[in-house]
Every structure is written in C-alpha cells, then in structure tokens.
Amino acid sequence: MSETTFAKGLEGVIADESKVCYIDGDKGLLSYRGYEISDLAKNSNFGETAWLLLFGRLPKQSELDEFNKRLVAGRKLPAPIVDALKALPKDTHPMVALQTGVAIHGGINPVDGGPGEENVNRAVEMIAIFPSIVAAWARIREGKDVVEARDDLGHGQNFLYMLNNEVPDEEVGHIFDVCLILHMEHSFNASTFAGRVVASTLAPLDAALAAAVGALYGPLHGGANEGVLDMLEDVPSAEEAPAWLDAALERKERIMGMGHRVYRAKDPRSIVLEDYLKRLSEKQGDSFNYDRLKAIEKRMAEVMEAKGKPIYPNVDFFSGSLYRLLGIDVAEFTSIFAIARVVGWVSHIVEQWEDNRIFRPKALYNGNHELSWKPMDERS
C-alpha cells in the first residue's frame, strides 16, 4: 500500500507471523497448531487442546497430567477478587465483572510481562481462574453464595457445578468441553489482537487479558450468539421461518449468526455445534430452536445462492441454543466465550513475547494544520 492508502479495520493486512492457528476461509478450514478443529472436537479434551495451543504439540501423558493438576489447583478464587465482585452493582454485566476480576488478578503475585517460563505458568493460572470468576459473579449478582471449585470434576463440569451448585452429568460436561474447544482460538480476531497489542508493551499478562476481555464484550465480536436467540423470539415456528426470513431480508435486517468476515464456506465449528444441538434436542425432546434454525439456514441458502452470494451459519448460529439446552442463562454467553478464548489469548501472548515488537501503527492525518491559539474574545 502507498503512503496514503489504508485498509479500514486492517482488513487483509498482516499484523505479525503466528504458528497458533490456521484458517482457510474459502475451504471452511480451521486448525489449531495443524490439527483440524473437527478432529480435536471428536478426539481431544479440554486440557489436551489447551496444552496443544499453548505449547504447540500434543502432550505426553505425564505432561497432560501435570497440566490438568495445575488447572485444578488454579481454580481457587483469591479473596480480593471475591470481595471486589461483592462490591459491584448487582446489574453489572458479566463481562464487566470478568474484566474487573482479571484486572485485580494482576495485583496478586504479580509477574512482569515478557518471555519465559514464569509467564507460561501465569498463562495456565489464567486459564484455570477464568471460569471461577465468571461463576462467582453469576452467583453473586443473583444474591447467592459463591460455590467453591471442586477438584474431582473436569474443567467444564466444574464450571457448570460452580454456576448451578449442582454437578452436571458427564455427557453435559463433555458437550460443554467440546464447546470450549471450538471457541478456544481463532487467529487475530479483535480480542486476541487487542491482547497482543497490550502485551507488546510488556505489560503483565493479566493486564493484556483484561483488554482482550473488553474487546470480546463488544457486540460486534463476542455478543452475537445472544443476538441469535433474540432473533428467534420473532420466528413463530419452523414452518413460518422462510416467510419471516424473506420479510426480514426485505427490511434489510441483519440476520444474526450468518456470515463471517473470514469464512466463505460453512464455519467448521457450526457443523460440530449443529450436530450436538441436534443430538441434545432429540435427547431432551425439545427441538423447537433446532428446527427453526435449520429452516432459517435452508431458506437463507436458497435466497443467497440464487443471488450468487452464498452465506452460511457461523459459530454463533447454533451455540446459543445449545447453551440453553445445557441450562446456561443467556446473560453468561459472552463470558463463556471468554472462558474458552482465554486459551487462545494466552497462547498468542506467549508467542508475541517470544519475538516482541511494540505495536505502533501510523495514522493517516486528515485534520487541520498550522493553527494558532487565540484568546477567547478573538474566537469566532
């Protein structure tokens, strides 16, 4: 690009190298460290995929055991975080509470930003503590007691237990872990990029993660699966979905959960989520959301393919409905995204610090030049 052109939103601009995640939007391919997301969703588990993202290869049994032990040990919430959460107004958004908790964590056994093992350890601590902050706030804001983590439950299972004070069955825990795996990482999205920008100043990991949480809070980024459920409120039935969609498109409304800046094919994560939503809908005898979503997807494909502009479901299209069947309140959706994505964030920040340069792009200045200050009475 020349001196005076730029790509709005840095679209298509390479910001750095990375080995963490590969996306081929045309093929609908997403891989973590070389492993396709569908392969990991089918065969792996939370701890193993988190280890893979952070360290770059599949762990040995002893490495995974050690890692899982540290994830369990890191679940306990320090008192200053609990006390501060209790001081928040009760209608504080879960993402504000999470950003607060993560910021406060920076004051507990602080570690300077930069390369080295100490921050890899800090990364594991952060992966471990995110679910505890989210669950604690979900309880506190409803006036309930905070549920202490258990050390005999899996990562997702323990989160759901802390959230509801009830141990979910293993299948539910497994499905939730798969949801977390699917959301762990997605290259230089806005939150990951924000985290890397902050980390590039050698700010501590906690401070960089608080920034990433802030970005994920944005409705253009992490809030979209709530939007899909809002949208479904207006769709009376699967049978009426095509007519509803045609009318919405006529009104030029944005259809939530459809399309993605990166993918020109069906988002590979949505394929896995759809499958789990179908299975859980059948098991629970409640396929109202699933049927309406599939009817919207089918009609959307017909309409857009006729226009030569195919558009497909993204990761948000099915996830909200699946979370609902898992018994999770819609208010928690974005913070659950954060519980997953923190794995990608820390993997990227650790990578950033291995070969760091502070981010300081240029602005194309298009404002005034050479003005002179005037006293108040000479201003027009």
Added chain:
Amino acid sequence: MSETTFAKGLEGVIADESKVCYIDGDKGLLSYRGYEISDLAKNSNFGETAWLLLFGRLPKQSELDEFNKRLVAGRKLPAPIVDALKALPKDTHPMVALQTGVAIHGGINPVDGGPGEENVNRAVEMIAIFPSIVAAWARIREGKDVVEARDDLGHGQNFLYMLNNEVPDEEVGHIFDVCLILHMEHSFNASTFAGRVVASTLAPLDAALAAAVGALYGPLHGGANEGVLDMLEDVPSAEEAPAWLDAALERKERIMGMGHRVYRAKDPRSIVLEDYLKRLSEKQGDSFNYDRLKAIEKRMAEVMEAKGKPIYPNVDFFSGSLYRLLGIDVAEFTSIFAIARVVGWVSHIVEQWEDNRIFRPKALYNGNHELSWKPMDERS
C-alpha cells in the same frame, strides 16, 4: 506489501485516518487538532485543551464553562470503586488499581459503545474520574483515608490535593496542568491503538479505556520516566556524567529517556518540560537532577552526532525529575501519564465510532499443516 510480507509492530503501516493529532518526527512537530504543543503549553489550560482534543476546535467561553463544570461534577468516586480498591492487596501496582477502577466504572450507569452524544458525555466523565481513582489508590495503599475531591480547585491542583491532602500553590498546580497537556495525546501509540481496537467491537468506552490503561502500564510504553530516575541513581554528578555515559554506551546499555520511534529531532514536549524543570529547580534551589540530565544530553549529542546517528531526549527524559520536584512519588508516574492520556484515548475512541470498522488484521501463518490427532500411546 505483498501477501507474505509484513511490518513487525505495524511500523509504518496506516491503521486508520485521524484528525486528532499530527506528528512530524523529522521536524520535531507535535500538534493537537492543528495547534502546536508549545503554543498550547504556553497559552492554554487543562479544560480548554481537553475540549479541543475531544471536539476538534477551541471552545467558546460558555462551552468551556459548561465543560469545566462537568469535569468538577465527575470527580466524585462511586462507592463500588472505593470498596473494590479497599479489597486489593496493598502492594497492587497503581496501574493495576487504575485498570480495576476503570473496569468497574463500566458497571455504573452503563452506556453501550458506539457513536452519539451519550458517549461524548461518558468521555467527559472518564476524564474527570481518572484522577480520583489514581489518588484514592495512592491513599488506600498507604493506609490513609481517601480525600474527597474539592470543587473549587483546578484539575491538576485538585488531583494533587486528593493525593496529599494539602492544597498545592497555584504555580505548582499550573505546572502540573501543563505536564498533563503535554502528555494528553500522541496519535496511534500502543495504548491509544489498543483502546481503538477494543472500541471497534462496540464494547463500552470504559472497557476500551481499561485496555488502554493496560497497554500504558507496559514498561516499553508508559513506564519509561521511572527508568530515567533509576538511571540517575547511577550517575554521581554532572561532572561525572560524560564518563558514566561513555561507559554505559560501551556496555551497550539502553539510555533511558533518549530516542523515540517517531521523532528524529528533539521531542517538542521535552523542550517545554526542560524549561519547567530548570525554573522549578532554580526556585527550589535543587538542580541536582537537572544538571545531571543536561550533562547526559550534551554528551549523548556529541557521541551520537560524531557517529552520524543523532539521538535526542524524549518526553520521559525530564518529566520524572519535574514530577519529583512537584512532590509526586515515583510509583505514581505512570498513572499520572494515564490521567493525561485519557483525554487522547477518549478523543480517538469517539472518532473511531464516527466511522467504525472492527479491527481484524491477518496473521502470516508459519506453523504446521494437516496433522492428525493420535492416541496417547502413539505419540512419539
């Protein structure tokens, strides 16, 4: 740039247009909305320059009066922030406490991110509240009572009062306001850029500012003036400064407060700061720091000009010593930077939202492809 080249740290890459601030590094020129920084430092005041940055022109008297009233009204710290600060470990870094306080503010009368007057008002609230958070934590961490803001003092004067529970004389208040003006804005530095990236998701202003605070915390960004004072510890006297510098350069040590990615001339802010440091040093009869700094600058110029690589003092070179003469503890330096820079941050975020596009650059993937998950016992 081609598909496979990139500029590390986005150096030289245009990230967006902006009308807020213009820098000509070769000429040593910095202007806010078209007004040179030296002009504003000489003639303007905190409220007026903040208004200029936020709204794009010099205010009329009635506009400035209204703005200053709102800055005063916004000084009062909400109880949840005070309570949360009291819950922090006492050795929490001031920037961690500030990030926490700013994050919490997002839960108090929340405003969605995006264009419009509501967020311009929020911006004014944030400029007003930053000093109160910083001063409150400075008191709390030392076990002192929080000092409530006064509404009859100027912006900088009130901050110093809240910090020390003592009203500083007007000259000190004025010098401090000038320091704040000098630090208010500097185009797409890492913290401002981080704030714009977070805001581009339409996250709330508070969440984006918490990200910017996190970036400023980094020693490569906001922490450098502390480094200059640390460095001076090793310089016994002005007379011995040249020999000290030669030895430090010989050891290939980085000389703090010297050089800037942007400026190839003397940073125009350092010229103003040097002048105030000189005057206050004379007034207080303590020119130990000033004399050593000038000796280092002089020797540095000789050495580097001989090499054909001239290098000059940046904004951090004189500011720390000036803050010390103003009675400010070194631990507060970076958070004072934040009290000033918040004006630039909110001006940029308001601009970002006027024509927003989410930041989502590309990564140049250089990792593995097409690996297949293997059971544990088949891993090498």
